[in-house]
Amino acid sequence: MAAASSAQSSHSWRRVARDPVLLSTILVVWVLLALFVVFPLVELLARAFVDEGKVTLGPLLEIVSNGGHRTALANSLILATAVGIAGTALGFLFAFTAVRAGLGRHWLTLLDAVVLLPLVSPPFTTSISIIFSFGPKGFISHDLLGLGNVSPYGFWSTALAETLTYFPIAYLTLRPILAAIDPNLEEMAFSLGGSRGRIFRTVTLPLAVPGFANAFLLLFAASLADFATPLILGGNGFPVLPTEAYLQITGLFDFKGGAVLSLVLLVPAAFVFFLQRYWVGRRTYVTVTGKVGQRSRTRALAPWAGVLLVAGCFAVAALIAYFYGLLVYASLVVAFGANNSFTLAHYHVIFTEGLPAIRDTLIIAAIGMPLGGFYGVLVGYLIARKNFPGRRAMELVAMINYALPGTIVGIGYLIAFNDPPIALTGGAMIIVACYVFRYSPTGIRATVALLQQIDRSLEEASSSLGAGSGETFRRVTLPLIAPAFFAGLGVVFIRSMTAISATIFLVSISWTLITVRILENMTELALGPAAAFSVFVIVVVFIVVAALSAVLARFRAPTAGTAARSFLGG
Amino acid sequence: MSVRFTNVVKRYGATPAVAGISFIVESGTLVTLLGPSGCGKTTTLRMIAGLELPSEGRIEIAGRDVTNLSATERDVSMVFQSYALFPHMSVLENVAYGLRRSGVAGAEATQRALEGLAQVGLEGYGQRQPSELSGGQQQRVAVARALVLKPSVLLFDEPLSNLDARLRRQMREEIRELQQRLSLTVVYVTHDQQEAMAVSDRIIVMNAGRIEQEGSPRDLYERPATPFLARFMGESNPAKGQVRRLDRARVIVRLGSTEIEVGDSSAKEGAATVAVRPEAITVEAAPGPANALPGTIAKASYLGTHMEYSIDTAAGTLFATCPRVERPLPVGASVALVLAPRGVIVVGV
Numbered sequence: 075m076a077a078a079s080s081a082q083s084s085h086s087w088r089r090v091a092r093d094p095v096l097l098s099t100i101l102v103v104w105v106l107l108a109l110f111v112v113f114p115l116v117e118l119l120a121r122a123f124v125d126e127g128k129v130t131l132g133p134l135l136e137i138v139s140n141g142g143h144r145t146a147l148a149n150s151l152i153l154a155t156a157v158g159i160a161g162t163a164l165g166f167l168f169a170f171t172a173v174r175a176g177l178g179r180h181w182l183t184l185l186d187a188v189v190l191l192p193l194v195s196p197p198f199t200t201s202i203s204i205i206f207s208f209g210p211k212g213f214i215s216h217d218l219l220g221l222g223n224v225s226p227y228g229f230w231s232t233a234l235a236e237t238l239t240y241f242p243i244a245y246l247t248l249r250p251i252l253a254a255i256d257p258n259l260e261e262m263a264f265s266l267g268g269s270r271g272r273i274f275r276t277v278t279l280p281l282a283v284p285g286f287a288n289a290f291l292l293l294f295a296a297s298l299a300d301f302a303t304p305l306i307l308g309g310n311g312f313p314v315l316p317t318e319a320y321l322q323i324t325g326l327f328d329f330k331g332g333a334v335l336s337l338v339l340l341v342p343a344a345f346v347f348f349l350q351r352y353w354v355g356r357r358t359y360v361t362v363t364g365k366v367g368q369r370s371r372t373r374a375l376a377p378w379a380g381v382l383l384v385a386g387c388f389a390v391a392a393l394i395a396y397f398y399g400l401l402v403y404a405s406l407v408v409a410f411g412a413n414n415s416f417t418l419a420h421y422h423v424i425f426t427e428g429l430p431a432i433r434d435t436l437i438i439a440a441i442g443m444p445l446g447g448f449y450g451v452l453v454g455y456l457i458a459r460k461n462f463p464g465r466r467a468m469e470l471v472a473m474i475n476y477a478l479p480g481t482i483v484g485i486g487y488l489i490a491f492n493d494p495p496i497a498l499t500g501g502a503m504i505i506v507a508c509y510v511f512r513y514s515p516t517g518i519r520a521t522v523a524l525l526q527q528i529d530r531s532l533e534e535a536s537s538s539l540g541a542g543s544g545e546t547f548r549r550v551t552l553p554l555i556a557p558a559f560f561a562g563l564g565v566v567f568i569r570s571m572t573a574i575s576a577t578i579f580l581v582s583i584s585w586t587l588i589t590v591r592i593l594e595n596m597t598e599l600a601l602g603p604a605a606a607f608s609v610f611v612i613v614v615v616f617i618v619v620a621a622l623s624a625v626l627a628r629f630r631a632p633t634a635g636t637a638a639r640s641f642l643g644g
Numbered sequence: 645m646s647v648r649f650t651n652v653v654k655r656y657g658a659t660p661a662v663a664g665i666s667f668i669v670e671s672g673t674l675v676t677l678l679g680p681s682g683c684g685k686t687t688t689l690r691m692i693a694g695l696e697l698p699s700e701g702r703i704e705i706a707g708r709d710v711t712n713l714s715a716t717e718r719d720v721s722m723v724f725q726s727y728a729l730f731p732h733m734s735v736l737e738n739v740a741y742g743l744r745r746s747g748v749a750g751a752e753a754t755q756r757a758l759e760g761l762a763q764v765g766l767e768g769y770g771q772r773q774p775s776e777l778s779g780g781q782q783q784r785v786a787v788a789r790a791l792v793l794k795p796s797v798l799l800f801d802e803p804l805s806n807l808d809a810r811l812r813r814q815m816r817e818e819i820r821e822l823q824q825r826l827s828l829t830v831v832y833v834t835h836d837q838q839e840a841m842a843v844s845d846r847i848i849v850m851n852a853g854r855i856e857q858e859g860s861p862r863d864l865y866e867r868p869a870t871p872f873l874a875r876f877m878g879e880s881n882p883a884k885g886q887v888r889r890l891d892r893a894r895v896i897v898r899l900g901s902t903e904i905e906v907g908d909s910s911a912k913e914g915a916a917t918v919a920v921r922p923e924a925i926t927v928e929a930a931p932g933p934a935n936a937l938p939g940t941i942a943k944a945s946y947l948g949t950h951m952e953y954s955i956d957t958a959a960g961t962l963f964a965t966c967p968r969v970e971r972p973l974p975v976g977a978s979v980a981l982v983l984a985p986r987g988v989i990v991v992g993v
Binding site for chain 2: 092093529531532534535536537538539540541542543545549550553554
């Protein structure tokens with residue numbers, strides 16, 4: 075068997091070696107992956123565990139024995155669990171309502187829009203609104219409830235903000251699973267005389283269990299990695315690991331301590347990632363059959379239950395809408411809570427003082443977008459279509475930066491690219507590289523998914539008709555996977571506009587980002603400009619998403635477009 | 645000759661898909677690779693196309709060694725089972741694709757593509773999208789797309805398998821007519837024995853990665869060399885018999901109580917496996933003529949054009965087709981079977 079497999083691999087080497095375009099492409103991708111994924115991670119590990127040329131666990135033990143850090147680890151896990159449970163419940167409420175409550179198309183679109191809003195917003199949006207609502211002069215706590223000196227900081231507000239920000243992930247995970255549960259099963263149980271409540275408990279819920287597990291793990295990972303929300307809302311009383319690592323580096327300039335702290339975060343993050351991807355993720359795979367629309371409405375939902383579900387959804391949707399409305403309002407008044415007279419001063423500020431940040435962000439996004447889109451399509455194509463040694467390894471390595479919490483990636487880049495031979499710190503390129511390698515995996519996955527639907531003989535026909543592998547890729551494959559390309563573009567752009575956890579370590583005097591400016595505004599309590607920046611980002615992202623959706627809608631293969639569009643949301 | 649395989653082997657891991665085959669395809673002929681699924685016929689075709697490279701052996705096309713050349717570098721075009729029309733191009737763009745890739749200028753490529761469409765009877769369809777055509781029309785576009793390159797060899801991979809039965813017959817006639825009109829060299833893969841016989845000059849029958857037998861359709865049907873071939877080329881009854889040689893060209897085959905004189909120059913004397921074609925059995929009511937094989941009807945089915953009988957005899961249960969539908973014989977009836985010499989074949993020991 076060993077001889078056979080080595081004969082096979084030497085054979086595929088021979089084929090790769092005969093195709094210079096393919097060979098050089100593979101080599102270039104590997105060099106990029108080695109440089110921007112493996113090298114920073116190795117440097118991070120070396121910084122954390124190597125002292126004067128010797129491997130040591132000393133710094134790790136030091137960190138772990140520190141009571142404050144242990145509290146931060148415990149807080150991170152508690153927060154992630156809470157967000158996982160609450161977000162999954164909320165996601166289920168929305169998914170079940172969307173699938174079973176028999177809402178009209180327009181109501182569903184509205185629900186979708188409200189749900190997807192948090193996914194494309196900069197990370198502080200909900201946090202800002204929570205401060206506006208529950209702060210000492212908060213709209214809800216002070217104006218409506220008449221409470222005095224309440225603090226909007228701590229576990230509860232952090233958990234609320236993260237739940238509202240990340241529950242759409244649970245919604246997107248659970249909705250196709252619930253839609254794939256054949257209503258006929260419920261109908262049958264109904265005709266056998268089961269009560270509606272009993273059918274829900276004994277048929278619907280058990281079928282959705284793998285979906286729950288999947289949604290919970292995804293939310294757990296998202297909360298664990300979240301940096302922005304706890305930084306704003308956690309306050310002194312509720313430290314978590316990512317913020318601790320950040321303060322270790324920016325406050326104490328302790329790179330080693332920051333590296334070790336971020337690696338402590340890696341343990342639960344990696345555990346959850348592999349659990350989700352290789353155990354739960356496999357079981358919940360649902361194919362899009364397009365049959366859902368043709369099914370008759372199920373009777374398995376009592377009318378009062380339907381009303382309750384819809385009411386619950388719209389209450390949550392109203393809360394989200396309220397938060398965003400508040401944000402817009404706050405950006406248009408002098409000082410929210412104290413002086414509510416109309417002004418455009420905050421927008422004036424962000425387009426004068428804040429202009430460098432806007433310009434830098436747009437430049438970086440504009441460079442990163444095509445690079446990331448092309449890189450995603452190229453790697454996805456290699457993985458899905460070409461047989462070369464090390465293909466599985468390439469797939470795995472390409473996913474690493476996507477799976478790691480942003481704090482780890484950011485600190486790794488900071489340590490790796492701070493000094494020669496490759497000194498990139500302070501420039502725009504390091505931020506672009508961070509975005510490309512962290513957010514292109516979405517494009518890679520979209521490409522692989524699309525290619526699996528495209529018959530391989532199309533490419534064989536092209537080469538049989540005399541086109542080389544480069545020409546085949548350009549003229550046949552690329553046009554067919556264009557939807558994935560645009561989806562990849564969209565994701566890289568959205569994240570370039572909204573991300574902070576990794577890039578906060580990479581900004582400099584010459585290159586800064588809108589999200590970092592929002593954070594600075596928040597810490598200076600300049601909430602007006604922060605709100606105006608957030609509104610600006612949301613508007614830009616919405617315009618770009620709408621434009622990309624319009625482009626995607628033009629593609630002939632409707633399933634391909636839908637598949638790619640769903641990646642935009644997720 | 646146009647294609648020459650010399651001791652070609654293709655292995656996937658340790659398992660050989662093609663276990664050492666040699667054959668020749670003469671210019672201007674249509675040669676079919678025929679065999680059950682998994683016999684290596686498609687792998688062989690893909691090795692001619694350059695979509696697979698052989699593990700061992702040598703492949704020549706038009707006198708040139710192409711063993712290690714890729715599909716792009718070979719003067720060969722393939723018509724795929726799924727047609728593989730590019731869905732994002734019009735019919736004309738599809739047909740002109742190969743011309744453009746081999747450096748033919750725009751206007752000339754368009755002109756030649758239009759000629760190609762005319763050759764397959766699709767004038768005026770150039771601006772359509774492939775998805776707007778029927779299965780048979782898509783098939784013709786795929787043929788035109790391969791044809792316009794004037795390749796040394798044209799390859800067909802199960803080209804009719806996605807068409808319904810009526811269209812299959814029409815398309816195979818069209819392909820054969822086109823091949824003869826333009827004197828094309830064609831290698832054609834199918835698992836359908838009738839289709840192979842209808843279109844081919846020569847048939848190469850493959851089984852388990854090897855060539856079982858090759859020859860003209862008539863050769864293979866009338867003189868199958870092995871029991872597998874007798875089974876695969878049309879239907880046949882395997883029966884146990886005795887062979888006695890009369891002279892160099894003739895033997896007597898004894899089946900049960902009947903003896904048939906058969907033209908055969910190679911069969912050995914003694915016990916032998918004999919294939920009996922169902923259409924070579926004439927079923928008469930007993931007692932029938934002298935030297936007939938007595939039997940009893942075990943099953944009888946009416947199929948409109950003919951009757952099918954299963955008949956228990958001393959030589960085993962024989963399956964027979966009988967064109968006389970107006971007087972069907974009932975199950976249990978005693979019958980006498982007369983065997984025509986052309987349908988009695990000694991296939992082995």
